[in-house]
Amino acid sequence: MASDTPHIEVEDLTMAYGSFVCISIRRGEVFIIMGGSGCGKSTLLRHLVGLKDPSNGRILFDGVDFTNANEETRQEILRRFGVLFQSGALWSSMTLAENISLPIAEFTDLPDREIREIVSYKLSLVGLRGFEEFYPSEISGGMCKRAGLARAMALDPEILFFDEPSAGLDPISSRRLDDLILQLRDNLGTTIVVVTHELQSIFAIADNSVFLDSHSRTMKAMGNPHELLKHSHDPDLIQFLTRGQKSPTQSNQAA
Amino acid sequence: METESSISMVKILHRSPDTLELFVSGDCNLYSQAPDIRILKEELEGKNALKNLVFDLSGLNNWDSRLTTFLVACCNLCRQYEIQYDLNTLPKGLHGLIALAEAVPEKTDTRLHQNPSPFLERVGLHTQQSYQKSLEIFTFIGECLIALVRMVTGRARFRWSDVALTIQECGAEALGIVALISFLIGLILAFVGAVQLQQFGAAIYVADLVGIAMVREMGCIMTGIIMSGRTGAAFAAQLGSMKVNEEIDAFRTFGFSAVEFLVLPKMLALILMMPLLTVFADFFGILGGFVVGLGMLDLSYTEYFNETVSSISLTNFFIGIVKGSFFGILVAISGCLRGMQCGNNSAAVGLATTSAVVSGITTIIVADAVFAVLFNALKI
Structure with a gap:
């Protein structure tokens, strides 16, 4: 696949309440979907991963239409990405090892021994080596989230979606997760889409971003957040990126 | 001043x-x-x-x-x-x-407390909603059927270990309560019958009454109601909280069908277990009648046993089992359907559970009435 085709493309997506989104995400970049509460960023993510059907527009992966795909193509595309849900969404009736091995066992023909090794390796990547036999209810929220990430990475996806990765994490774990995201991008070339409003994370990891406005519920700006902060004239965006400390006039003078 | x-x-x-x-x-x-x-x-x-x-x-x-x-x-x-x-x-x-x-002015355009919409509009909305709901029910039943067909052809993705676990939960672990309830039902039936039949010196027919009533009607109906309150509610609560916790979404993003992976094992387990539980309930119901017969009516063991055996025909026995299996399907469908329809908060889980039990019991009774008319028409 040529590197100049966008990895994910959203064409004229109209979401339930009538907002209009048009974005393209390049292969191997960290793309942030940001905005205040209630701006529809989680809804946009649910559209991207196929949990919601758009009322209009379409979503393409590597130029292949995902929205109107038949069952076979859809399954094939689903196999290529992993999703980390806000609370981890581990299957509570299974141990961590079973959570991670289930997709591997269902979609590959690997022998059990090899699956166990892969599971241990994935758990050690997120710092949970030795927790194979624990149930999700027996570990903390932050650990659930990391285990959820291990499960999302189970099938070595090309794309990882994160829904509010730093929500409910302490500052150090949150920082570690940011580092892990950058490592995944640099070492595996994974395309990463993150929904967040955590400014520190946004500035630390973003290559590109889209800002959704909570009043008009549409996309307001797209680009690297550092650049956006320097050059944007949009008062809502500037307020968001500076925690409401800078009025637009001040920032324009600074620029 | x-x-x-x-x-x-x-x-x-x-x-x-x-x-x-x-x-x-x-x-x-x-x-x-x-x-x-x-x-x-x-x-x-x-x-x-x-x-x-x-x-x-x-x-x-x-x-x-x-x-x-x-x-x-x-x-x-x-x-x-x-x-x-x-x-x-x-x-x-x-x-x-x-x-x-006073920093933020009061929001005046909130639509929550607006005047109720006109009567006709509400009627229209409710009609649309009921249409949507019945559509959802039929879609779900269709999905379950497709899943069953895929299982038969060996293409469904689910784990047999889940089936085994559910069989244990809704089969073996339900034996105690099914035994107790049906024993008492048999006992009650015998008492009611004994009071009337004794007046004519026909106390021995208590054995017929209890035997036929348990095997044909009460055994399967009581098992169905117990399963609806016990297992149907558990299915709805489990699926509902999985929905709240985004676990069902996680299945979907991996390309698993939630119906195949979560609903199919539950349906299979209940369909397999219900006939067995029905037979179990029949036995304990007759035992209840037997205790009354021996203790209160001074019948002998062989008398009661022979009367029971001669009164129950194999047809009645199989009618009970067929109905039991069908009630199992109803309980599984209403439990799983309400669980899958559950909203995204904890109050919705409670509603889903209530609704699962109510619709489970209602459909069982309605289905039993339909069976009664049907068997009567067919003269079975």
Whole structure:
């Protein structure tokens, strides 16, 4: 696949309440979907991963239409990405090892021994080596989230979606997760889409971003957040990126 | 020109023809006497000359939200009567709190408390909703059928270990309650029958009554109702909380079908277990009648046994089992359907569970009535 085709493309997506989104995400970049509460960023993510059907527009992966795909193509595309849900969404009736091995066992023909090794390796990547036999209810929220990430990475996806990765994490774990995201991008070339409003994370990891406005519920700006902060004239965006400390006039003078 | 209010701590003084003074002293908190906004309102009513309101809170002792609520109400009144007031004379903490309360204007365009929509509109909406709901039910039943077909052809993705676990939960672990309830039902039937039949010296027919009633009707119906309250509710609660926790979404993003992976094992387990539980219930019901027959009616063991065996035909026995299996399907479908329809919060899980039990029991009774008419028409 040529590197100049966008990895994910959203064409004229109209979401339930009538907002209009048009974005393209390049292969191997960290793309942030940001905005205040209630701006529809989680809804946009649910559209991207196929949990919601758009009322209009379409979503393409590597130029292949995902929205109107038949069952076979859809399954094939689903196999290529992993999703980390806000609370981890581990299957509570299974141990961590079973959570991670289930997709591997269902979609590959690997022998059990090899699956166990892969599971241990994935758990050690997120710092949970030795927790194979624990149930999700027996570990903390932050650990659930990391285990959820291990499960999302189970099938070595090309794309990882994160829904509010730093929500409910302490500052150090949150920082570690940011580092892990950058490592995944640099070492595996994974395309990463993150929904967040955590400014520190946004500035630390973003290559590109889209800002959704909570009043008009549409996309307001797209680009690297550092650049956006320097050059944007949009008062809502500037307020968001500076925690409401800078009025637009001040920032324009600074620029 | 001084007006004494009924509350000792709050006074309103007329300082000049166009200036009122609000004087508060002593304690003003949740446990003290209430400051009443009406005393200010009475003062303001119909007096156009008033232009200013000043505060004198120098004698204030303890205060909390009670006072701030009162002062905010005063400010609102002043704005209504177009009277100037100056918050800067208030103590610093109070001033800050009131400014904070008034910083964001009240949202007036919230649609929550709008007048109810016209009658016809509501009727239309409800009709649309019922149509949508019945569509959902049929879609779900269709999905279950497709999953069953895929299982038969070996293409369904689910784990047999889940089936085994559910069989244990809804089969073996339900034996105790099914035994107890059906034993007592048999006992009750025998008592009711015995009182009538003894008058004609036909006490031996209690065995026929209990045998046929248990095997043909009560065994499967009681098992169905127990399973609906026990297992159907558990299915709905489990699937509902998985939905709240985004676990079902996680299945979907991996390309697993939630119906195949979660609903199919539950349906299979219940369809396999219900006939067995029905036979079990039949046995214990007859045992209940047997205890009454031996203990109260002085029948002998062989008498009761022979009468029971000769009264129950194999047809009645199989009718009970067929109905039991069908009730199992109904319980599984209503439990799983309500679980999958569950909303995204914990209150919705409670609703889903209630609704699963109610629709489970209702459909069982309705289906039993249909069976009764059907078998009667077919003369079975």
